[in-house]
Amino acid sequence: MSSTQERWYTGIARYQWIVLLIALTGWMFDIFEGQIFVSSMNEVMPSLVDGSVDTEKMIPLYKNIAFSLFLAGGALGGVVFGVISDKIGRKRTMAFTILMYSFFTWTSAFSQQWWQFAAMRFLVALGVGGEWAIASAFVAEVFPDKARAQASSIFHASGTLGTLLAAAVGAFLIGNPAFIAWCKGPAMSWTNQYVDPASLPWRFGFTIGLIPALLVLFVRLYIHEPESWKHAKELAKTDAAQKTGVLTDLFRGELLRSTIIGVSLAAIGMATFWGVHVFGKDALLAVVKKQTVTTIIDENPQKYDQTTNDGQAALKAQLEEHQSKLKRWEMLGMVLLTVGLGIGQIYFGPLSQKIGRRAAFLVFHLGGFAITIIVFRFVHNVTPLLILLPVFGFLTAGMHAGYAVYFPELYPTRMRGTGTGFCFNAGRLLAVPILILTGWIQTWGISLAVAVTYLSFLYLLGPFVLYFARETKGQELLR
Numbered sequence: 001m002s003s004t005q006e007r008w009y010t011g012i013a014r015y016q017w018i019v020l021l022i023a024l025t026g027w028m029f030d031i032f033e034g035q036i037f038v039s040s041m042n043e044v045m046p047s048l049v050d051g052s053v054d055t056e057k058m059i060p061l062y063k064n065i066a067f068s069l070f071l072a073g074g075a076l077g078g079v080v081f082g083v084i085s086d087k088i089g090r091k092r093t094m095a096f097t098i099l100m101y102s103f104f105t106w107t108s109a110f111s112q113q114w115w116q117f118a119a120m121r122f123l124v125a126l127g128v129g130g131e132w133a134i135a136s137a138f139v140a141e142v143f144p145d146k147a148r149a150q151a152s153s154i155f156h157a158s159g160t161l162g163t164l165l166a167a168a169v170g171a172f173l174i175g176n177p178a179f180i181a182w183c184k185g186p187a188m189s190w191t192n193q194y195v196d197p198a199s200l201p202w203r204f205g206f207t208i209g210l211i212p213a214l215l216v217l218f219v220r221l222y223i224h225e226p227e228s229w230k231h232a233k234e235l236a237k238t239d240a241a242q243k244t245g246v247l248t249d250l251f252r253g254e255l256l257r258s259t260i261i262g263v264s265l266a267a268i269g270m271a272t273f274w275g276v277h278v279f280g281k282d283a284l285l286a287v288v289k290k291q292t293v294t295t296i297i298d299e300n301p302q303k304y305d306q307t308t309n310d311g312q313a314a315l316k317a318q319l320e321e322h323q324s325k326l327k328r329w330e331m332l333g334m335v336l337l338t339v340g341l342g343i344g345q346i347y348f349g350p351l352s353q354k355i356g357r358r359a360a361f362l363v364f365h366l367g368g369f370a371i372t373i374i375v376f377r378f379v380h381n382v383t384p385l386l387i388l389l390p391v392f393g394f395l396t397a398g399m400h401a402g403y404a405v406y407f408p409e410l411y412p413t414r415m416r417g418t419g420t421g422f423c424f425n426a427g428r429l430l431a432v433p434i435l436i437l438t439g440w441i442q443t444w445g446i447s448l449a450v451a452v453t454y455l456s457f458l459y460l461l462g463p464f465v466l467y468f469a470r471e472t473k474g475q476e477l478l479r
Contacts, residue, residue, distance in 0.1 A: 008147045018222050019142045020151055023135040024158035026098055029212035030128050031162030033105045034070060036209065037121065038278050039170030039334060040202040047199035048114040057443060064439025066118040067274050068432040073125025075429035081130025082421020085137065086245030086414065089225045094134045095216045101127030105209025129428065133421025140408035141226040141416070145476050149405045153349025156401040160342030167334040169208060174201045175327030232414040244414040250422055257470070258410035259423060264465040265361065266427020268458050269400055271434045275455040276372055277396040281333030282448060283375055284385045288329045292322055333389055340390030344398020349405060356473045357406050358466045364399035365462030371395045372456035376449045409472040413479055
């Protein structure tokens with residue numbers, strides 16, 4: 001068999017598979033630490049405010065502030081730890097970032113106020129942003145050119161397992177009726193002096209975030225620094241122009257173009273992920289909730305008369321009895337989204353090998369816009385949504401694997417961690433004001449569907465950015 005006919009994984013050594021396994025496991029838990037809030041945000045924020053009508057109106061804004069701080073923390077962490085990884089090595093920096101995001105996810109469980117929780121999200125994100133930058137550079141440097149796109153896509157797609165884990169925690173722990181009853185029962189009554197026992201399910205969910213700290217043991221035992229990084233460090237000792245991890249070099253010469261393109265693509269992806277993709281599950285929840293409300297009212301129109309305060313209070317109390325069922329529907333939506341997202345991210349690698357990096361990005365940007373309009377503006381029934389949500393997940397976020405494929409190809413070894421981390425995470429930072437604006441708009445009474453529709457137009461910026469992007473398909477990594 002000729003080299004052109006070989007499978008991409010032919011000849012991959014055991015050590016290379018170990019690096020991929022450790023990197024994708026770290027990224028899986030990385031995503032879990034972010035998505036555990038997505039799967040529990042409808043429980044977390046209401047439990048951390050005083051419950052007054054005026055405060056409840058602010059909950060969408062508080063959620064988006066927490067999302068925004070997470071993005072800002074990821075931006076800072078990605079840049080700082082990307083630079084550090086170029087200077088002191090991938091291995092040590094990866095271990096530290098994993099410990100960081102594990103610890104602060106665990107401490108999030110002890111939050112007493114919404115702003116305390118939001119601050120913890122910022123600290124979690126410092127580690128999350130840093131880990132991705134390092135792991136993506138690591139995988140790109142360890143795998144040969146023929147396998148780089150596929151391995152990087154698999155690495156990034158592993159994040160879907162973290163989302164599925166977060167959805168499982170949301171459905172079987174946070175939304176588990178038996179566990180909720182136990183938390184409210186006498187066994188946990190002693191917690192009354194510290195927190196509302198009703199908030200214990202989500203708090204227990206966040207303590208799971210401490211588990212990935214164990215992964216650091218495998219990082220320390222089984223992986224070593226890439227040879228290309230060692231060579232870059234030796235070269236830097238004899239040539240001042242080849243210093244590693246110099247942040248200002250990102251804005252000089254040919255690297256400036258790469259940086260602008262990378263940051264722009266990441267900003268579009270981050271704004272649409274947190275402003276469009278994650279709310280796909282809420283499209284399903286809204287339809288199911290509307291149907292549940294209609295059924296309740298039809299059973300006793302007088303008792304649940306929405307023109308009276310008593311009727312509204314009665315309906316609210318009745319809906320609370322359906323919360324477990326609604327939570328399962330919400331988590332089903334999250335699972336369907338994630339399955340589609342995972343397939344999309346795995347598919348990006350071979351697609352980009354076939355039609356090129358730029359064309360692959362274009363497919364997902366145009367597809368993400370189209371499917372968002374369809375789901376949020378034209379579909380209002382459960383069955384079509386169940387069919388479309390995997391497609392929605394595939395198209396709205398499949399291109400995120402492209403960041404792990406494309407960004408390391410834009411920079412030489414001495415700047416790879418710095419450049420990759422800066423592009424991916426500066427994109428997070430640019431997405432922050434967009435999300436805060438979205439949450440603020442919702443306080444005016446504008447529906448989530450309308451806000452998401454507005455944000456979907458960001459996908460159409462993708463083709464403009466890609467027009468100026470450099471194609472890297474079939475090229476060796478810059479040395």
